[in-house]
Amino acid sequence: MRKVAVFGKPGSGKSTLSKTLAAASGIPLYPLDSLVYKPNGESVERALFDEAHEQLLASDSWIIEGLGPLASFHQRLNAADTLVYVDLPYFTSYWFVTKRLLKGLFVKPEGWPEGSSVFKGTLESYKMLRLSPRFWNADFRSRLEALSTGKTLHVITSVTALNHFVRDHL
Numbered sequence: 001m002r003k004v005a006v007f008g009k010p011g012s013g014k015s016t017l018s019k020t021l022a023a024a025s026g027i028p029l030y031p032l033d034s035l036v037y038k039p040n041g042e043s044v045e046r047a048l049f050d051e052a053h054e055q056l057l058a059s060d061s062w063i064i065e066g067l068g069p070l071a072s073f074h075q076r077l078n079a080a081d082t083l084v085y086v087d088l089p090y091f092t093s094y095w096f097v098t099k100r101l102l103k104g105l106f107v108k109p110e111g112w113p114e115g116s117s118v119f120k121g122t123l124e125s126y127k128m129l130r131l132s133p134r135f136w137n138a139d140f141r142s143r144l145e146a147l148s149t150g151k152t153l154h155v156i157t158s159v160t161a162l163n164h165f166v167r168d169h170l
Helices: 014-025 032-036 046-058 070-079 090-104 118-134 138-147 159-169
Strands: 003-008 029-031 062-065 082-086 152-156
Touching (some): 014 082, 046 070, 082 138
Parallel strands (some): 003 082, 082 152
């Protein structure tokens, strides 16, 4: 496990899992939101994102968490030696997004760009969750399994498995 792609629906626990995995393994973590957005919350120019993303993929080890632009997502899946797909039930993801909003009323979520609104981010997460079945579906899972030949693929489908992933795999 040297190059790890962690991905899934909004509110699935990807960020928390990735932080725990990075701390336990010593592999550097790169949340995709920090590449996609400037510290003030504005989007980074696509060419700058692509350049930074390609440099990361060429490095010796990384954990990259998130989806980002679709072309970069496919590059990441190809470059990774370990794929971690967090595929919790939709109800759970909606609850996690709502919980993040409620906590965010008092404390800005860790890792969120400085100028970004927790409320707007939550609305975007709800929108993405509503659209997610078009992407995160059985067809995606089949393509992922075919792509994972020669890689380690982990599909996490429960909160218990999510909470025990690092303990069970390191």
